[in-house]
Amino acid sequence: MTAQNQDIDHREASRLNWARMALDDGGVLLQRASVDAGFRSYWRTLGTGLSRIVMDSPPEHDDVRLWLRMRDLLESGGVRVPQVLARDVDAGFLLLEDLGGPTxxxxxxxxxxxxxxxxxxxxxxxxxxxxxxxxxxxxxxxxxxxxxxxxxxxxxxxxxxxxxxxxxxxxxxxxxxxxxxxxxxxxxxxxxxxxxxxxxxxxxxxxxxxxxxxxxxxxxxxxxxxxxxxxxxxxxxxxxxxxxxxxxxxxxxxxxxxxxxxxxxxxxxxxxxxxxxxxxxxxxxxxxxxxxxxxxxxxxxxxxxxxxxxxxxxxxxxxxxxxxxxxxxxxxxxxxx
Incomplete structure (x- = not known):
């Protein structure tokens, strides 16, 4: 296994473990929700509870704090933006409301x-x-x-x-x-x-x-x-x-x-x-x-x-x-x- 594949596997495991911890549900699974042109990715939770979205922003490529600051600024002006339910800014993970599949x-x-x-x-x-x-x-x-x-x-x-x-x-x-x-x-x-x-x-x-x-x-x-x-x-x-x-x-x-x-x-x-x-x-x-x-x-x-x-x-x-x-x-x- 190459170093790149090891990094991908480690990120996938970290993402899943964090989602299970944030939702307090060890049976949650993740399914790709959308593909982004950049490094950020979105994953839909699968389980018994309400569907949520995990946003994965690898810190070495994308600082999630910038996204959060802009989200809060827009919300303060009455703009409808995704609600944040849990966060780990150092790891680059956010748990968001699920706004549905189609854009x-x-x-x-x-x-x-x-x-x-x-x-x-x-x-x-x-x-x-x-x-x-x-x-x-x-x-x-x-x-x-x-x-x-x-x-x-x-x-x-x-x-x-x-x-x-x-x-x-x-x-x-x-x-x-x-x-x-x-x-x-x-x-x-x-x-x-x-x-x-x-x-x-x-x-x-x-x-x-x-x-x-x-x-x-x-x-x-x-x-x-x-x-x-x-x-x-x-x-x-x-x-x-x-x-x-x-x-x-x-x-x-x-x-x-x-x-x-x-x-x-x-x-x-x-x-x-x-x-x-x-x-x-x-x-x-x-x-x-x-x-x-x-x-x-x-x-x-x-x-x-x-x-x-x-x-x-x-x-x-x-x-x-x-x-x-x-x-x-x-x-x-x-x-x-």
Missing amino acids: LAQVMTPDTADEWFDAAIEQLLRLQAIEPPAGMGEFGEALLQRDAGLFEEWFLRRHLGLELDCDDTDRLELVQRRLMDNALSQARVMTHRDYMPRNLMPVLPGPAVLDFQDCVRGPVAYDAISLFKDAFLSWPLERVDGWLARYHARARQSGLPVPALKTFQRDADWLGIQRHLKIMGIFSRLRYRDGKTKYLPDIPRFITYLEEVLPRYPELRALQELMDSRIKPALQTKAIA
Whole structure:
């Protein structure tokens, strides 16, 4: 047995022993509840009592204290978050309420989307109304530059095998700079950064918000466009525009610092483009660095998102031209191969 396998076996035994101790039930078993893109994992208890969730955050990779601090902050603002029933922060184990199996992404239908998005908007407005604490991370220049680098390094170079010439590089940098300047110019609020149906649980009152540990002070339009232009679930553009307008009206009524609707629409569209490029880079990195293959099949979703919105903005024409001349042909070649 390798040292790595020994470590895995030891972690599994520690997780199970801790769950049995926390529940005072020596017969409890654990079943994988969900797979995370990072190091954190979730396990559902099986036994005679109420089902619970064990969150396993290996301390060498993930400090559970950060998750707990953010959970408490969001709850203080009225956001529906998982309840913590027991904890061992040094070992990286938490016992949580079980919010069920399917996420909002798995239960939403075209007929129920309006109702669920209204509820998700309500939770988002509560989150955005929370004053970001001193020292909170900033969705600023450094983060935006890192995001831009993900697209070029992992999607263009590693996945597509493209090396841009000087002209293409200059055009891409110009677009990235315009997207960054737009993000930096927006009013700042508490920002989840992954506020999408996959991270929302369909419980009432709710939906409950998950994966919030990386909240930052960021642009006001970011979470709204993330909600409606999801990485794993697509909707017709006219419905997305309608939901953005609905969010905008409620945000203004709540006193959040959103600009006029026309400006907000552009801000949201441009943040969406920035986010789509970043996620294409992240999904490529998950495949080639981490060996996680299930994310790349969603790449065409982002190409569609870009093709829907880029024609609205002549200022970003260079990205459309790059897609037409280099990116889409390379994707087609890769698909045929």
